[in-house]
Amino acid sequence: MATTTANTPFPTSSASPATPAAGATSAVNDAAVKANDAVDKGAAAGHDVLNRVVQGAHHAIDRMAETAAPAVQRLQDGVHSASDTLSQRAHDAREMGDEWAESLRSTVREHPLAAVATALAVGVLIARLAR
Template identity: 80%
Template sequence: MTTTTPFPTSSSSPATPATAAVNDIAVKADDAIDKGAAAGHEALNRVVQGAHHAIDRLADTAGPAVQRVQSGVHAASEAITQRAHDARDLGDEWAESVRTTVRENPLAAVATALAVGVLIARLTR
């Protein structure tokens, strides 16, 4: 593979003033590109550092709020679980109370059930 130079040069002729001017312009353009790249790199670094700082501040602010929400959810979950357990216990107590009443007064329970059945039948007719 051969490399080509942007400007043909002849080994027999010395550098002409035009070639020297082109080379000077190329060197200045290269320097300008390097300066622009360095400035762009510095600007990018500042933007990245600013983003890091903003994210850190957001995390510092959001962290305690998230913990408060988590503790609130945990407390609510415990309260709901306790109330569900209490409701289950209350239902069991009522069922046992009804069973005891039916065992103690079987004729009254049958009569009550018959009356409730007749009432429901009349309402749904």
């Protein structure tokens, strides 16, 4: 059975399909290399910008720390001083309370009837106010 190739739209030769020209392949490779170089340069530029931003942030933080350190030290000194003062005042109040208690004990020992009468009067007064 014989085949007719004149009426078919497909090539009938047994040759391999056409390959792209060597110049076209070289141009595509060159474009890919240029694109890779551009990406590398862009990444390097981005990395440089990031490094500059990070360095700027480091410098700003260092300046703020240098400015804040004396203020923090003054604040710590003030808190320490206030703590010492408060502790001293509490000690003085305890001593004064102890002195009053001892004075009251001494007075009650010297005048027991007057102390009982005063306590009774204060109790009656509180009872009347509470009604």
